[in-house]
Amino acid sequence: MSRWRILQPEPLTPEAFAPFGEVLAEGLAPEDVINDGYTRRFADLARIDVAEADGRPVVHLYRTRPFELPRSLTMMERHPKGSQAFMPTGPGRYVAVVAPAGDPPQPAAIRAFLCDGQGLNLRRGTWHHPMMPLDGPLGFLVIERGADDDNCDVIALPTDAVVVGR
Amino acid sequence: MSRWRILQPEPLTPEAFAPFGEVLAEGLAPEDVINDGYTRRFADLARIDVAEADGRPVVHLYRTRPFELPRSLTMMERHPKGSQAFMPTGPGRYVAVVAPAGDPPQPAAIRAFLCDGQGLNLRRGTWHHPMMPLDGPLGFLVIERGADDDNCDVIALPTDAVVVGR
Numbered sequence: 001m002s003r004w005r006i007l008q009p010e011p012l013t014p015e016a017f018a019p020f021g022e023v024l025a026e027g028l029a030p031e032d033v034i035n036d037g038y039t040r041r042f043a044d045l046a047r048i049d050v051a052e053a054d055g056r057p058v059v060h061l062y063r064t065r066p067f068e069l070p071r072s073l074t075m076m077e078r079h080p081k082g083s084q085a086f087m088p089t090g091p092g093r094y095v096a097v098v099a100p101a102g103d104p105p106q107p108a109a110i111r112a113f114l115c116d117g118q119g120l121n122l123r124r125g126t127w128h129h130p131m132m133p134l135d136g137p138l139g140f141l142v143i144e145r146g147a148d149d150d151n152c153d154v155i156a157l158p159t160d161a162v163v164v165g166r
Numbered sequence: 167m168s169r170w171r172i173l174q175p176e177p178l179t180p181e182a183f184a185p186f187g188e189v190l191a192e193g194l195a196p197e198d199v200i201n202d203g204y205t206r207r208f209a210d211l212a213r214i215d216v217a218e219a220d221g222r223p224v225v226h227l228y229r230t231r232p233f234e235l236p237r238s239l240t241m242m243e244r245h246p247k248g249s250q251a252f253m254p255t256g257p258g259r260y261v262a263v264v265a266p267a268g269d270p271p272q273p274a275a276i277r278a279f280l281c282d283g284q285g286l287n288l289r290r291g292t293w294h295h296p297m298m299p300l301d302g303p304l305g306f307l308v309i310e311r312g313a314d315d316d317n318c319d320v321i322a323l324p325t326d327a328v329v330v331g332r
Binding site: 061 | 206207208210223224227253254285308
């Protein structure tokens with residue numbers, strides 16, 4: 001196996017992303033029509049898993065600067081006690097780099113997804129790099145576990161994973 | 167007091183909206199810089215109050231058609247067991263019509279806010295009309311209480327409240 005892992009972002013689909021969590025997008029749940037016909041609702045898209053050890057759901061807004069590709073990744077992190085959801089608050093593509101929950105990932109286990117409008121809910125413990133906007137600064141609404149204890153593990157990656165553009 | 171309540175949407179500020187819940191917008195919490203300087207985080211903006219009677223946080227996506235002003239309102243609703251947050255997933259103005267939690271509102275207690283990019287978290291029991299996009303269809307991420315029991319009261323309004331444009 002090559003020492004290098006070249007990550008060309010994959011198209012984001014619920015099936016491809018299933019090992020890491022859920023995709024948040026219209027059309028990915030049965031559609032209810034509510035509000036006297038004014039609203040199409042796609043319900044209950046994410047498993048928000050934040051109750052461990054007196055955790056509560058908290059909501060943040062992020063504003064993230066764009067990343068340039070190609071990009072060598074130097075770290076990944078995980079939140080062992082809860083899920084973490086990201087929903088863009090405006091238009092723009094971003095790359096999500098993830099690896100399955102469990103032991104720190106081998107380079108071959110790391111995957112990159114190209115997101116364009118969709119949100120993501122990372123299952124508890126899923127390794128991830130900070131989201132990487134491509135087109136300009138991007139806002140995200142984030143839903144995660146709030147508590148006083150520590151809930152973030154960070155690992156250094158060898159410069160084995162390089163995200164490239166198309 | 168006039169039988170008619172003309173609602174000219176007010177500017178949305180955290181102070182003006184405080185009787186009804188929280189405003190979700192960048193700049194409304196102390197700023198943390200995370201992700202090696204790439205992300206400005208505005209943390210813990212909303213009190214997500216969904217645990218009553220085994221409730222859990224659920225996430226929906228809405229796609230709402232625009233409303234034309236002036237608009238007579240015929241109903242309002244409330245969720246007596248939990249908060250409900252709305253965050254736009256794209257650009258566009260919308261009007262939020264709200265009244266304080268408690269008895270069904272008198273016309274004089276109803277207020278309208280003009281929102282442009284901000285989200286809202288409605289405190290448990292806050293009366294509200296469905297959000298009214300003005301510029302075109304608008305998407306929202308919604309965070310509310312999920313459970314099997316009923317959590318929505320709807321009242322008919324006399325045609326006393328008319329939302330007007332500026």
